Amino acid sequence: xxxxxxxxxxxxxxxxxxxxxxxxxxxxxxxxxxxxxxxxxxxxxxxxxxxxxxxxxxxxxxxxxxxxxxxxxxxxxxxxxxxxxxxxxxxxxxxxxxxxxxxxxxxxxxxxxxxxxxxxxxxxxxxxxxxxxxxxxxxxxxxxxxxxxxxxxxxxxxxxxxxxxxxxxxxxxxxxxxxxxxxxxxxxxxxxxxxxxxxxxxxxxxxxxxxxxxxxxxxxxxxxxxxxxxxxxxxxxxxxxxxxxxxxxxxxxxxxxxxxxxxxxxxxxxxxxxxxxxxxxxxxxxxxxxxxxxxxxxxxxxxxxxxxxxxxxxxxxxxxxxxxxxxxxxxxxxxxxxxxxxxxxxxxxxxxxxxxxxxxxxxxxxxxxxxxxxxx
Amino acid sequence: xxxxxxxxxxxxxxxxxxxxxxxxxxxxxxxxxxxxxxxxxxxxxxxxxxxxxxxxxxxxxxxxxxxxxxxxxxxxxxxxxxxxxxxxxxxxxxxxxxxxxxxxxxxxxxxxxxxxxxxxxxxxxxxxxxxxxxxxxxxxxxxxxxxxxxxxxxxxxxxxxxxxxxxxxxxxxxxxxxxxxxxxxxxxxxxxxxxxxxxxxxxxxxxxxxxxxxxxxxxxxxxxxxxxxxxxxxx
Ligand SMILES: Nc1ncnc2c1ncn2[C@@H]1O[C@H](COP(=O)(O)OP(=O)(O)OP(=O)(O)O)[C@@H](O)[C@H]1O
Ligand SMILES: [Mg+2]
Numbered sequence: 001x002x003x004x005x006x007x008x009x010x011x012x013x014x015x016x017x018x019x020x021x022x023x024x025x026x027x028x029x030x031x032x033x034x035x036x037x038x039x040x041x042x043x044x045x046x047x048x049x050x051x052x053x054x055x056x057x058x059x060x061x062x063x064x065x066x067x068x069x070x071x072x073x074x075x076x077x078x079x080x081x082x083x084x085x086x087x088x089x090x091x092x093x094x095x096x097x098x099x100x101x102x103x104x105x106x107x108x109x110x111x112x113x114x115x116x117x118x119x120x121x122x123x124x125x126x127x128x129x130x131x132x133x134x135x136x137x138x139x140x141x142x143x144x145x146x147x148x149x150x151x152x153x154x155x156x157x158x159x160x161x162x163x164x165x166x167x168x169x170x171x172x173x174x175x176x177x178x179x180x181x182x183x184x185x186x187x188x189x190x191x192x193x194x195x196x197x198x199x200x201x202x203x204x205x206x207x208x209x210x211x212x213x214x215x216x217x218x219x220x221x222x223x224x225x226x227x228x229x230x231x232x233x234x235x236x237x238x239x240x241x242x243x244x245x246x247x248x249x250x251x252x253x254x255x256x257x258x259x260x261x262x263x264x265x266x267x268x269x270x271x272x273x274x275x276x277x278x279x280x281x282x283x284x285x286x287x288x289x290x291x292x293x294x295x296x297x298x299x300x301x302x303x304x305x306x307x308x309x310x311x312x313x314x315x316x317x318x319x320x321x322x323x324x325x326x327x328x329x330x331x332x333x334x335x336x337x338x339x340x341x342x343x344x345x346x347x348x349x350x351x352x353x354x355x356x357x358x359x360x361x362x363x364x365x366x367x368x369x370x371x372x373x374x375x376x
Numbered sequence: 377x378x379x380x381x382x383x384x385x386x387x388x389x390x391x392x393x394x395x396x397x398x399x400x401x402x403x404x405x406x407x408x409x410x411x412x413x414x415x416x417x418x419x420x421x422x423x424x425x426x427x428x429x430x431x432x433x434x435x436x437x438x439x440x441x442x443x444x445x446x447x448x449x450x451x452x453x454x455x456x457x458x459x460x461x462x463x464x465x466x467x468x469x470x471x472x473x474x475x476x477x478x479x480x481x482x483x484x485x486x487x488x489x490x491x492x493x494x495x496x497x498x499x500x501x502x503x504x505x506x507x508x509x510x511x512x513x514x515x516x517x518x519x520x521x522x523x524x525x526x527x528x529x530x531x532x533x534x535x536x537x538x539x540x541x542x543x544x545x546x547x548x549x550x551x552x553x554x555x556x557x558x559x560x561x562x563x564x565x566x567x568x569x570x571x572x573x574x575x576x577x578x579x580x581x582x583x584x585x586x587x588x589x590x591x592x593x594x595x596x597x598x599x600x601x602x603x604x605x606x607x608x609x610x611x
Contacts, residue, residue: 002495002502003488010490010528286486289447292503293468314537369447371482372438372556 001212003287004304018272019312025265026316026348029258033340034324036254037321038333044241044252046139046172046179050288051119053239054221055092056080056211056232063235066243067094072239073230075164077211079230086217086226088122090118093187096245098176099162105146107153109138110174113187113208116148120212122181124166130183133144135331139172153180166300175245184208211245233297258344262351270355273305277362281370288368297363317345393458394584395421395444395552400453402607413439414450415607421584423551426575428595429588433603437588439557440604444586445478445554446470458551475504479545479583481555481574486541487529493540494525499549509549519543519573535545535566542573546581553578559594564598571597 003145008015057070074091081089093113103247114120116130124137127149138147147153151164162182172179185205198365211232215221223234235243242248277284287297321341327334402414402518402608406607413436421427431488442448443455446472455462457477465473474480491533497512516525529537529593545553559567571587571594578585587598595601602609 003490006495007490228471259383264393283488286488287503288471289445289474289480289482290500290503291471291473291478293471298502366397369442371480371486372441372447 001303004300007028009359017307021268022312023316026262026313027320029344030320030324032258033344036335036336037340039250041335042173042176042333043244043247048176049172051214052212052237054213054234054236056234059141059231059233063242072211076230077230082213085216085219085221086213088119088214089211091121091210092210093208095191098156102152109180110177112181113184113186115184125169127166129166130171133186134162136162137166138164139168139178141171142178144169160190160196163297198299265348266351266355269352270358273356273359277359284366285368285371289371298360301360309352309364313345313348363373386411394423394528396456400456411561412607419610421586423584424579424582426578426585426598427594428598428601429604435604436607437604439555441554443591476599477551479550479553481541481545484561487537493524496544497547500544503547513569515543534561538570549594553583553585567594
């Protein structure tokens, strides 16, 4: 560290230049991580907040469109709830609709149809819970967007009228749309396309999008066995996120960009330390002739890289978090998560150190003999 | 203070402290194009003695320094410093031996660009685990650089750099001081000053000093001058 710190000061403009690249990448990393968390939150927070371990869809459906295409019935739900590894199973309806409030506010809603006495029934933080046939319990974010308890929403095209009776504590969204819970039989009527007052056949009251599953405590659900018994295609809760509209495309694009940034950051540091080590080759030869061990010189070099990385990553994270907190609350899907930012910081530093290490191992091949004679 | 050759040098005793080379041969190059850089070299440098080695380019002077300084192991023969056998040491042990027993003064100083004069000296101590054998500021004072202790190499003249280089080499009280063309980049006046300083320090620190030089002007300060020719050493 003796030499490392003095070199940092001596060549501060060069190190500063490289460091600012690292800092800018860190800023970008925070913003991307915020965007990524925000999009996940916006896409599947309604699913994340369900007390559910998995979903069973119709066996014919594909993962990407499972929530919009699948249709299961009571019998399949019964099959699942009979299994010993399943604590509870209940029908779950999921339908995206456009609606308009009596104050003429347009809203897009994800209608979650659940039985009022099932484990899926939401707890209202304001107003009442599910009970009334046409009662809706909406996400807190819908309240923020101008929907109030007591408003009557009419579903477009059908004209079905629903009354907001309660609001949930948190933001519950699905596919970037606010979630509204309603009784399953009302959901089934809307799903069947029946207009108000129209007769609905009895079979319409037996179906839903999926069977929501909750595992018996301390066990994992045996998906394969359950699927073959109930003729379903079941997914864990995390797997089912991919069935949310746009979720896979958004997350994979952002993950790709982040992976590229990690690689760029490691390469920038690797390239810098390669040039730096080559520039110092003669000095390194002199040090080795003086008896410095390879380990001593490598430790010194890595300490230098670590100091640069920690200082400039820290700086970048600080700026990123500052900018991020300005973005939060502007309506853009953006969420600063401590765990995601910590992971990004640790990855940037560890990968940067690996990049530096790849350059610094050259030290071991510097021949102390070259210290004799003039500069070559 | 003479070259001990042949059977004389095999007798161990007080007169073998310092640097001793016996029957040292070094071949360089690979396969069909090998060069005998050192050919049966016998040499003793006693503590407090300054020995100059002169000779034409390619004669093997740098090779002699490399072998004496535990940078290169000879093919045959033995190298001893204060009765310590250098031949057969591992790379790691060679490095350890260098930092504990050998001081190098390189051509044009070869100081580290980032460090002030006093830090150059501290660096030598730091490499060896931090034990400062001599006070770095006092040592700089002794080589006439006391008032420039906080300057970096680019703020020093060639002669001044060489003085700092000499001080750095003496920092850990080495038994052997190996000096590689110290006056190559200096004018006449500075050359004399630097070699005079080397002679003084050799005596004061009681170190066995071997200096390679092209500069016949400065030989007057040396106790002995040896000539190297095609890998062979002679008076
Ligand atoms: N790495 C090497 N591989 C092969 N031959 C070498 C190598 N280094 C030096 N030699 C040869 O060994 C001989 C001695 O070289 P050395 O560098 O010791 O000479 P020198 O006396 O220091 O010359 P100069 O005054 O030019 O520095 C020369 O013939 C040189 O060509
Ligand atoms: Mg040479």
